[in-house]
Amino acid sequence: MQDFDLVETDRLLMTTKQVRKRLDLTRPVPVDVVLDCIDVASRAPIGGNIEANRWVVVDDAKTISGLAACYREFGTDYLEAGRAQVEAGKVDATASRVVDSSIYLLEHLHEVPMIIIPIRQGRPEQSTFGQATFWGSVVPGVWSLQLALRARGIGTAWTTLHLYQENEAAELLGLPDTVTQIALLPTAYFTGDDFVPSRRRPAREVTYINRWNQPPT
Numbered sequence: 001m002q003d004f005d006l007v008e009t010d011r012l013l014m015t016t017k018q019v020r021k022r023l024d025l026t027r028p029v030p031v032d033v034v035l036d037c038i039d040v041a042s043r044a045p046i047g048g049n050i051e052a053n054r055w056v057v058v059d060d061a062k063t064i065s066g067l068a069a070c071y072r073e074f075g076t077d078y079l080e081a082g083r084a085q086v087e088a089g090k091v092d093a094t095a096s097r098v099v100d101s102s103i104y105l106l107e108h109l110h111e112v113p114m115i116i117i118p119i120r121q122g123r124p125e126q127s128t129f130g131q132a133t134f135w136g137s138v139v140p141g142v143w144s145l146q147l148a149l150r151a152r153g154i155g156t157a158w159t160t161l162h163l164y165q166e167n168e169a170a171e172l173l174g175l176p177d178t179v180t181q182i183a184l185l186p187t188a189y190f191t192g193d194d195f196v197p198s199r200r201r202p203a204r205e206v207t208y209i210n211r212w213n214q215p216p217t
């Protein structure tokens with residue numbers, strides 16, 4: 001039995017974009033709505049079925065401001081370098097748009113109504129197995145959260161630049177050093193109706209059948 005509307009499901013999956021310029025900075029996001037979405041996101045796969053993921057939902061303006069300062073600390077130079085690449089004509093139009101909207105976010109992050117920091121308890125191990133299990137146990141849930149929020153009209157953007165100031169951010173949030181911040185999601189209702197799917201290479205160009213480099217027929 002086909003019980004999903006595939007058109008709608010695929011639209012959700014393909015149009016859940018990283019929202020930066022279209023975050024509504026004027027409208028608060030109710031924590032209850034986010035809690036509903038976390039209940040959805042908690043159904044994502046987790047290694048060993050061990051529930052070690054946590055979420056810090058920040059709607060306190062002072063803490064948001066502090067996190068934005070952490071973000072700017074490294075992000076400003078990083079994105080200015082990106083801007084220089086754009087001005088030198090070294091990147092394509094898509095990359096240029098990403099730089100432009102990333103700079104917008106950097107300049108407005110302190111104004112967002114909410115930031116969500118997904119957390120995994122523990123620290124990643126060095127081995128490939130350890131890394132894959134650690135990140136693989138938390139990243140699917142974060143993406144599910146982005147999808148669940150987007151279905152409710154709330155946009156997010158996956159960002160990591162604040163992690164250059166990981167300790168400062170941890171201090172603001174009262175995190176112990178036994179846990180790991182996964183990302184920083186600016187969170188706000190989005191403006192406008194819909195999003196255009198990102199341009200990506202077609203499946204046939206990125207998929208091999210049975211063996212490396214063996215394309216589908």
Ligand SMILES: Cc1cc2nc3c(=O)[nH]c(=O)nc-3n(C[C@H](O)[C@H](O)[C@H](O)COP(=O)(O)O)c2cc1C
Binds near residue numbers: 159
């Ligand atoms: C692991 C990871 C880290 C990212 N870090 C940042 C970041 O710090 N700042 C930012 O503006 N975007 C960040 N992005 C977003 C990307 O730059 C890019 O905009 C995005 O993947 C394009 O997605 P879209 O097609 O959904 O818009 C990150 C994305 C990923 C997956």
